[in-house]
Amino acid sequence: MDSLRWITTFLDAQAAELGMAQNTQDAYARDLRVFADWLDRHNSNFDTAGQDQLEGYLIYCDAQGLAQSTRARRLSSIKQLYRFAFDEGWRKDNPAIRIKGPGRAKRLPKTLDVPEVDRLLDAARVTGRSKTDKLRNTCLMELLYATGMRVTELVSLPVSIARGDPRMLLVMGKGGKERMVPLSPPARTALAAWLMIRDDAEDDKRAKGLPPSRFLFPSRGKAGHLTRHWFYQLIKDLAVAGGVSPAKVTPHTLRHAFATHLLANGADLRSIQTLLGHADVATTEIYTHVLDERLRTLVNDHHPLAKSGKRNSGGNTSSDGQ
Known part of the structure; x- marks a missing residue:
């Protein structure tokens, strides 16, 4: 098979058997096409490449200055492709089995404090060209x-x-895994208000002979619902309207804020892991580091002994004669 057939067959199988998300499929497809092009330039292909060529490709990626996380993702796609190829009998060996990658750097996720989230929520209530837009955004x-x-x-x-x-x-989360998430009273109120105006719009569509949407947030686009890219732009606009630095705000930042604020208020890691849909609690543990850093900053900024001006320069304290 040619390289394109390898990639499409592999991804179709992953989607069918493991419920691989479309975003992950797209990323793997891009990574594997780049690898296939590199092999082609070195007179090789998926069927003939050996461990030395795979290692050569990783060296090439490093020399290109790619981020550690990008190199780790590219190797992950290659390892999974060759594991699949070996299981399917396309190859009698797995040239990627002994290759160790660069790993992933543990970076603290960006998050928002409670007043910043409140400003974003307030901005959502007043941002939009119509009442419908404002209720949807809220x-x-x-x-x-x-x-x-x-x-x-x-x-x-x-x-x-x-x-x-x-x-x-x-x-419905990654890999087709389902989980239950609780709604706060403000979220339930916002949902009820949006459903009312959404259903009225769908009734109008039905009266015109158009099929109703099955999505909570319908759109006329190909997917039938709002897209990630549309929402990314919305949240940036809300940041500007709410006086929050747009550089700090992404859809994932709100997810981080949700987890960090829960942890700060006493929730345990296992519960947060379940709510976020993390397969491994180790992924959730990053939020303990976020909280540790915030507490350290709090002490350094506000504890009297952390301020040099408050220290007793002579090192003596009053002991009432004792």
């Missing part, structure tokens, strides 16, 4: 902060799960 932001959903999970929610004033929502 519902999106309240749901995102209340549940910690990934933005793809949020924009693709089916309307059926929102019926009946639910206290919890059933979310």
